[in-house]
Amino acid sequence: MPNLLSRGLFNLFFGSRRKPLASLPGPPPGILGNLGDFLGAPPWDVCAHYARTHGPVAVAWLGPSPALVLNDPAVIHEVMETRRLEFEKGNIGTQIRHSVTDDTPFIADQGADWARKHAMDPLAQPWTPAWQAAQVEPMRAALEESVEALLREPSLDLALALRKLTFDVFCVATVGEKLPTSVYDDFILLAAAADARIQAKLPLRFVSPPKGFAAAKERFYGLFADKIRAARQAPSAHRVDLMSWTLREMPDFDDRVHAHLLGGFFFGGVFSSSTTLTGAVHQLQKYPAVEERLAKESAALMRVPLDFERLKGGSWGEAVAFEALRILPAVRVFLRRSPLAPTQLVGVTLPPGMTLMISNQHLHRDPSHWVQPEVFDPERWLNGGAARNPLGSGHFFPFGRGPRACVAGDFAMVYLRTALATLFARVRIQVDSTEPFEEGFFFGVVLPKGVTGKFVARQRATDSTPMGAPPSSAVESA
Ligand code: HEM
Numbered sequence: 001m002p003n004l005l006s007r008g009l010f011n012l013f014f015g016s017r018r019k020p021l022a023s024l025p026g027p028p029p030g031i032l033g034n035l036g037d038f039l040g041a042p043p044w045d046v047c048a049h050y051a052r053t054h055g056p057v058a059v060a061w062l063g064p065s066p067a068l069v070l071n072d073p074a075v076i077h078e079v080m081e082t083r084r085l086e087f088e089k090g091n092i093g094t095q096i097r098h099s100v101t102d103d104t105p106f107i108a109d110q111g112a113d114w115a116r117k118h119a120m121d122p123l124a125q126p127w128t129p130a131w132q133a134a135q136v137e138p139m140r141a142a143l144e145e146s147v148e149a150l151l152r153e154p155s156l157d158l159a160l161a162l163r164k165l166t167f168d169v170f171c172v173a174t175v176g177e178k179l180p181t182s183v184y185d186d187f188i189l190l191a192a193a194a195d196a197r198i199q200a201k202l203p204l205r206f207v208s209p210p211k212g213f214a215a216a217k218e219r220f221y222g223l224f225a226d227k228i229r230a231a232r233q234a235p236s237a238h239r240v241d242l243m244s245w246t247l248r249e250m251p252d253f254d255d256r257v258h259a260h261l262l263g264g265f266f267f268g269g270v271f272s273s274s275t276t277l278t279g280a281v282h283q284l285q286k287y288p289a290v291e292e293r294l295a296k297e298s299a300a301l302m303r304v305p306l307d308f309e310r311l312k313g314g315s316w317g318e319a320v321a322f323e324a325l326r327i328l329p330a331v332r333v334f335l336r337r338s339p340l341a342p343t344q345l346v347g348v349t350l351p352p353g354m355t356l357m358i359s360n361q362h363l364h365r366d367p368s369h370w371v372q373p374e375v376f377d378p379e380r381w382l383n384g385g386a387a388r389n390p391l392g393s394g395h396f397f398p399f400g401r402g403p404r405a406c407v408a409g410d411f412a413m414v415y416l417r418t419a420l421a422t423l424f425a426r427v428r429i430q431v432d433s434t435e436p437f438e439e440g441f442f443f444g445v446v447l448p449k450g451v452t453g454k455f456v457a458r459q460r461a462t463d464s465t466p467m468g469a470p471p472s473s474a475v476e477s478a
Pocket of ligand 1: 329334406409
């Protein structure tokens with residue numbers, strides 16, 4: 001809390017800016033506004049703290065600029081759904097455009113730009129659900145191969161190991177094969193360049209790209225362009241990867257845009273999906289009975305080939321994925337900004353270009369809505385629980401809300417369920433500490449830090465068909 005002098009100075013210099021927002025609660029600003037709150041803690045924790053101390057709508061000051069912190073489901077509904085065309089996404093476009101290209105809908109302006117890009121996105125087509133369903137067995141096989149390799153590692157940084165595993169599996173889902181590690185290195189370099197801009201304390205024009213950025217970008221997107229060219233020359237009616245499916249269904253789709261979207265898939269999905277898996281693994285170590293039930297269900301599901309229909313029968317796996325997305329959502333803060341023309345919201349006129357900070361951190365754990373919100377309890381999603389709190393509803397929006405919610409949310413659920421089933425049928429993931437882990441931030445996504453552990457093979461259940469390589473020497477029973 002800033003002292004009286006600091007508060008007095010703020011009012012002296014910026015008091016007139018406070019007047020239009022005076023009816024709204026919020027922390028008292030000092031000479032630097034409330035920046036001090038954000039320097040000491042992750043932004044989602046600050047948003048949750050404001051919800052608890054000031055209520056569901058609060059004004060905070062980022063230096064001399066006000067920000068509206070929203071923890072009210074009805075107002076969030078307005079901003080992200082009914083009135084979304086008025087509120088552009090923060091400045092994420094200028095931060096990540098160099099790495100992700102302009103073709104991804106993620107950074108499109110609300111309105112016509114987004115509508116055009118969304119309409120031609122292979123992830124938003126009538127055939128997309130069929131492509132998703134067809135990924136279950138190829139992803140299972142890719143996961144199994146990666147798991148066998150990880151079993152040989154004596155110790156792992158689980159966030160990084162699951163990130164690489166997710167990248168490899170997404171290669172199979174997008175182009176039908178795992179790609180060389182050099183492609184992963186290029187991807188991480190491009191993501192790190194975007195992350196440096198997201199986290200920059202300087203004006204963006206002073207943030208220079210890392211060494212080798214231009215060459216990595218050319219190689220990364222060039223690889224997808226080469227794959228598309230090769231697939232056009234030797235079309236196959238049987239390949240089920242996204243690229244082949246798109247070429248069959250949308251033969252006139254521009255190859256350059258197609259290559260950009262295939263590359264963009266990794267930026268959209270690898271960090272968020274692997275962070276969610278890491279969170280799930282950490283919670284499962286803390287709640288062994290939940291893990292045991294997942295292992296049993298997974299062993300029963302695991303007959304090769306695994307198909308979408310059988311995977312859907314794994315209701316505990318789905319509940320575990322939902323619970324991980326609730327308690328440790330990978331994307332916790334959504335930024336929007338008010339339009340240049342004066343706009344009314346929450347009973348006040350917003351200044352032009354005002355930042356709106358929307359977070360799911362508090363609402364996903366709101367004790368007035370959830371029973372024992374701090375407990376990792378997948379049971380809450382069974383017996384109608386998922387219908388009571390559907391994805392994108394007031395207290396559960398890990399994939400965002402409204403038309404700009406994650407275009408690949410359904411695919412992410414298929415991936416998470418396939419990954420949980422494949423992993424927990426085969427291994428116990430031993431996590432070194434169940435204490436809460438430190439949470440960093442990479443590419444706009446939460447990055448778990450210091451979550452170390454190892455994979456330990458489970459004894460295979462007798463009623464499942466043997467898969468893959470023989471168990472390694474360290475074996476536990478399921
Ligand atoms: C657990 C995994 C995932 C989580 C938690 C997640 C979360 C999100 C969230 C919260 C948004 C909305 C952001 C906003 O409104 O500001 C979003 C949008 C988006 N996500 Fe995901 N995502 C995941 C997986 C994926 C995957 C696998 C892809 C692959 C392509 C992807 C691609 C996108 C794209 C392109 C958008 C922009 C959609 C649009 O504006 O039309 N995401 N995601």
